[in-house]
Amino acid sequence: MEEFNTERLGRLTGMLKRRGVILPAFEIHGGAAGLYDFGPVGGRLRNRVNQTWIDHWQSLGNIVEISCPTITPYSVLEASGHVGEFSDYLTECSECGEASRADHLVEDIHPNADTLSKDELSKLIEEHNPQCPACGASDWGEIEAQNLMFNTKIGAGLSGRQGFLRPETAQGMFTSFTSIYRHFRERLPFGAIQTGKGYRNEISPRQGMIRLREFNMAELEYFIDPEIAPIHDFSLWKNPVTLIADDGGEVVMTLEKAVDNGVIRHPTVGYFMGWTMDFLLSVGINPSFLRFRQHESTEMAHYAQDCWDAEILGSYGWIECVGIAHRGCYDLTAHEEATGQRLRAWRTFDEPKVVEIDGWTTDGAKAGPAFRSLAGKVNQFVEGLPSDSSFPLSQNIEGTDLQILPEHVKRVQRTENVNGEWFVPHVVEPAFGIDRIIWHLLDHSYTETEKSGEDYAYLSLPEVIAPVDVTVLPLFEKDGMDLLAQKIHRDLCSRKNIFSVYDASGSIGKRYARADEIGVPWCITVDHESLSDNTVTLRNRDSGEQTRVSIDDLPF
RNA sequence: GCGGAUAUGGUGAAGUGGUUAUCACCUGAGGUUUCCAACCUCAUGUCGUGGGUUCGAUUCCCGCUAUCCGCACCA
Structure with missing residues (x-):
């Protein structure tokens, strides 16, 4: 693995664009910052990483998948704390149309105007009628939340309610809690996962795929009884892991030891760190470029009690790609208080x-x-x-x-x-930025080398996520080799979860190189011999080794 | 959001106030070729966008959009 540097980054992004893996969205209209397409190769890559993630967490045995809307009513995100944390309140002067921050207008009236809720602000403005800083008038429109969440109206015209595109998938798991609780026969612990788009109207998206305005998230909300000590099997992870605890020290130790020592404050958080690590390695993240870092209490999100990020080193430095947060009872309590609905589990006393x-x-x-x-x-x-x-x-x-x-x-x-008693379950949440993970597994898989004196680059992607499983290559497109190759290609494509590409243009070496570049693990070549004895050569991407196998015995 | 730089086929680059904008790779067709980017012939495809200056703008100027680098922001 060579060093990350700007030149290599340029070659990698060029290749990803040229081959249709990831590319700027809407480019023919001039592009749009923070929005990316997964192209003809990337589309399936994204899908496979997503599905691998779902399979991985469902293998825990007490996990269900749900799917909630991305359009979310105002009150949901107000209850969750996102409106307050993510937004500024704006109101428009009815005279001149200039938008002003509502908290700035009442700054002189209230000592902590920026902590006020929307209702409190509109009450204060109504009572005191501050002057418009632009034209001096005192006639204000309705307050709207602006900024980091995408605003939208649910419904048309005056009857429309204010809403947002969700900034995380998590809230859907909390608002569906009672349904999930019933599904699991009212017995903890259990978890719900959701994958899908999240939206944040970033002020300034940077660094390619790292900071997006619309992005793929994958989150698990795992509900536990805080009074039952969790028992987890840490023997799965024998190798030490790099941990940066909030006292600043970097330590290398096994997860088991870190939990025992209290470096990781909750065993379930530690267990999910291990489970997260397994996922990341299975999709091709290089373990030597992975570490976990604990959030300082000052940088912790508004809902978290303890939080560890999985950080991955790539061309943009160390980037947080997964957050594993102990959210305590924050979310369920918040939605309970806002709605008056019971979001609790029943604990029977011994x-x-x-x-x-x-x-x-x-x-x-x-x-x-x-x-x-x-x-x-x-x-x-x-x-x-x-x-x-x-x-x-x-x-x-x-x-x-x-x-x-x-x-x-x-x-x-x-x-x-x-x-017994009703209690609010605690929640441990592993939250994954799928796009950031895809970026880094591409970054780690991209290998530049030389082949007979020429530059040669390929993606050493694991088979589970390779966007193309196999390419079928007729050595020459004549004498029936093309027909046989087409037949094999169609047969492979019709198999479950197998995707084949047929490629007949250019020399055979060039076609191998093309396949390697996007990380196709296997190539099948049809030659003259195939026509008579029904065998083909099967070439492995990483070793270059070729074996002669019968068409009926292809390992797909 | 502030400051700086940049924007030329799919990719990477060159170049110009004046007829038809150049090169390599890539892509496609044909030929050749018995397994790792070979070769030959032909072909497709470009000056981000809107305005200004000018007889004429891809080139000069301005706005916008996007990208990159700092700063700020960031679950």
Whole structure:
């Protein structure tokens, strides 16, 4: 593996474009920053990496795949915290049309205007009617969230609701929690995966495929009971891994040891780091260019308790390609609070708990007429009193001095059996940037060498993700070799999950080189001998070795 | 978003205020060729975009878009 450098990067991106792997989108219209196409070769590559990812996580045995819309109502992303974290609020002056940041308009009125919610801001603006900095008018339109999420209207005209294109797939897993919980017969732990597009309106996309405005994500949300210590088999990973912990130190140790030492704070996070590593290596990431880095508490996303990034070294330096975050109960709690729906799991106690209840409550028939609108508050107060309280009792409630008499209250004494409790599951989330991974596996697979004095480049892609499984080459396009090759080609294409390319132009060496360049693992050559004995030569990309096999025994 | 540089066939490059813009590779057709980019003939295909200056602009100037490099931003 040669060094990464700008010249090599140029040759690699040139090849990827020329061969139709990845290329700038909408180029005939001048292009659009942060948007890329997977071309005729890249399309299948993306699909195979995606499918390999799905298969890999489903092999855990308690994982389901779901698919949610990319168009997401405002309230969902407001509840998740994305509106606040990802957006500025803008409002337009009705006089001159100039857009201003809503929090800037009320800066003088509120000390922390940038922390206010949309409703709080519009209330403040309505009350104080700040002047437009452009024209001095004081007539503001509705506040809209702008910036890092793509705004859209769900529905037409005035009846349309504000929405966004999702910035991550995760929220769909949280809003579908009850359905997934039922699917798993209400038993933790379980996980849901989703692959699909995510959108972020980046201010300035850079570095090719690394920062995109529309990108392929793949996320797992794994729901666990925080009170049950997870048991994971770390013996799968014997080799030490490079870890950069948040105290800044780089250490090399096995995942098992890192979990035992507390460098990795949660065993499930550690386990998924191992599972992530297996996936990355299986699609062709070079293990010596992989490390895990723990987020500093200051850079942690708004929802995370602990987070490890898988970083991959390539032509753009170390790039984070996977984030494995312990999100705690943040998301489910947030959606619960916003909707009033229960997003919890039931935990049955080993032994039912016997709870002695001994206290006071109000007698509604007497306390209601006596305290009228304050009766509810009085009830709350009385139920909080210790069992040895005595009445009458004076209390100030909401500015009113009240006398609570014995006739207003009742003693409550009973024994209850409590069999279990509802709790908010915790979530461990491995989130993958598929495009970044595809970029790096191409970057790592791209090998430049020399062949009989000439520059020679090829992709050493693993067979599971190679965009083309095999090319079929008639040595000459005559004497029936072409017909036989076409027949083999069509037969291979009709097989499940096999994709063959027929190539008959140029010398045989040139065709091998073409196949190598996009990482085709196998070439089948049909020659004169094939016509008489039904055999072909099977050539391996990496070794160049050729073996003669019967057409009926092709290993596909 | 700010500053700098750049934009010529599919790719990589050269070049010019004036008729038909050059080269290599690539691609296609034919020939040749009995397994690793061979050769011959022919062919297809380009001045990012909009405006200005000019008799005439791919070339000079300006805007836009995109790309690259800093800075800033970044789950």
